[in-house]
Amino acid sequence: MTKRDGKAEQAREEIEADLKDDPEVTWLARDIIAVVKKHRAAERKHATEVAARLEGARQVAGAEAADAEAAEHLTLAEAGRIRRAYKVAQTATPRLILDANSNGLNATEIARELDVSGSYVARFLRENGRQENPEGSQG
Structure with missing residues (x-):
């Protein structure tokens, strides 16, 4: 006023x-x-x-x-450990995507958790014969 x-x-x-x-x-x-x-x-x-x-x-x-x-x-030793952990995570990513999709997560939810694009996850699922789960997790 x-x-x-x-x-x-x-x-x-x-x-x-x-x-x-x-x-x-x-x-x-x-x-x-x-x-x-x-x-x-x-x-x-x-x-x-x-x-x-x-x-x-x-x-x-x-x-x-x-x-x-x-x-x-960051120290050299810490950077080395992080890089090795990254390589392990990178190797595990395809399995993690498939497992998460099998557990009901959709591409957007998986991408958010992995900090990658939704289109990358959706393309990966298509290329591996998986159907996109549009509903995503329930809860």
Whole structure:
């Protein structure tokens, strides 16, 4: 709400006088007020959604900064262990995709867990004679 000044008070008094003189104006005034309230509610909802998206972006940026910080302090031995673990995970990925699909996960769900694209998983499933499970896991 804005602070009322003399002009706003005068306008309010004029509107009240018009409402008393012409009942049809009352319906119009109510409609205008309803539209303004609806618009304000939509603006608040939009602002909340934008704030949530911004917070999500900040979290991603923070995670990326943490990854960059960790990378700066990584030792040769740690990098070697991570690379060997990556190769093991890479070798296991086809089996993991097939197992997850057999357990009811769809390509999107599998891709999210493995941090790969959904199209990669869907193509892999097709090439290996599996049907995409559009429903995904139940729960």
